Ligand code: HEC
């Protein structure tokens with residue numbers, strides 16, 4: 162009697178702890194971090210999140226003065242109404258350029274330790290700086306952007322309140338933006354899969370539950386999409402096709418070629434800049450060509466198109482792509498193989514993917530930005 166009761170309790174604890182998602186019950190999924198609700202969002206000791214900092218970061222996220230020609234804010238390419246991306250298959254660029262990659266959502270970016278499709282930067286703070294100064298995104302000069310902030314009395318007041326400084330400096334502007342981004346995360350109570358993982362059996366219909374089993378079993382998705390973020394934060398080459406919008410737009414190709422120059426690829430590759438080399442830009446290892454960081458699968462309902470090249474407009478196309486084992490490519494991951502899913506199984510997998518999105522998209526209204534104004538100069542004695 163006693164033993165069986167403790168066995169039941171142990172099983173319940175296993176269930177509640179989410180350990181089952183790692184495949185224990187299926188017996189076929191590899192040992193990977195368990196799926197389940199996201200933990201509390203990190204608040205780094207060197208940039209702790211405070212309400213006033215988040216408010217300041219929100220203003221800066223929308224402020225086009227943090228770009229070269231005051232035309233482009235973070236929100237230009239990460240618009241809450243376009244699911245924190247720019248809605249296009251391939252991103253716009255700073256005026257005069259067009260991006261060769263899809264604009265990623267910033268939702269849940271707070272949980273990644275490697276950012277961008279190629280995992281090129283390692284913190285939201287350094288990411289914000291890279292975006293605002295990068296020639297394809299904000300193209301801002303740090304000294305000029307800093308000076309602009311100093312000419313806005315409201316910013317001077319807020320930077321003093323938040324950081325205790327006499328005048329805004331650009332490095333801490335990135336810290337404030339990062340703090341704001343750390344508030345843009347999925348809430349477990351909003352996400353059907355998370356409610357299910359917490360024990361609400363009714364949160365997932367039968368189809369989505371079968372999809373979960375496929376995800377961890379026959380379809381093998383969990384090999385790379387695992388843990389609460391549904392990303393192993395590793396790099397893989399799936400053989401994702403190029404986007405015709407890239408092939409047909411000279412300006413996008415010119416921008417990629419420029420990327421090849423600044424990332425220092427050999428002359429021959431520069432001449433044939435016809436594809437995104439992904440992780441290779443960082444490592445310069447042949448084997449890393451075409452590898453990209455595994456993205457999260459949260460909020461997919463709202464973040465089409467998909468993949469670094471934005472080549473798939475619908476999740477159905479993504480499922481078809483995996484079902485055929487990806488497309489041919491140099492360095493394709495050995496984990497990519499035809500899956501042989503039936504039509505019903507594809508539907509079930511799709512239903513599971515959709516259950517990882519919030520019931521409602523996370524919308525934040527644009528703030529009213531403070532204006533420039535003449536600064537009071539303290540009378541010198
Ligand atoms: C011109 C469009 C554009 C602007 C402006 C822009 N971004 Fe982005 N953002 C992108 C694109 C495109 C990517 C993917 C780039 C890549 O992988 O190289 C991206 C990626 C990101 C990511 C990575 C998400 C992830 O999952 O790794 C974050 C975070 C982000 N941007 C935040 C910002 C912030 C903060 C600003 C303002 C300082 C900003 N962006 C300005 C287009 C833009």
Ligand code: HEC
Pocket residue numbers: 376380381382383384385386396397398399401453454455456457458461464466467468469470476479480483484494496497510514
């Ligand atoms: C070998 C590792 C691996 C496996 C296995 C894998 N994925 Fe992925 N997944 C990735 C990577 C890496 C990307 C980004 C690839 C790119 O853009 O080139 C990605 C992208 C995606 C995207 C697009 C996300 C976005 O925001 O654009 C979806 C959806 C997706 N995977 C679902 C699945 C499903 C469903 C399965 C199982 C059938 C699966 N993945 C199996 C690594 C993997």
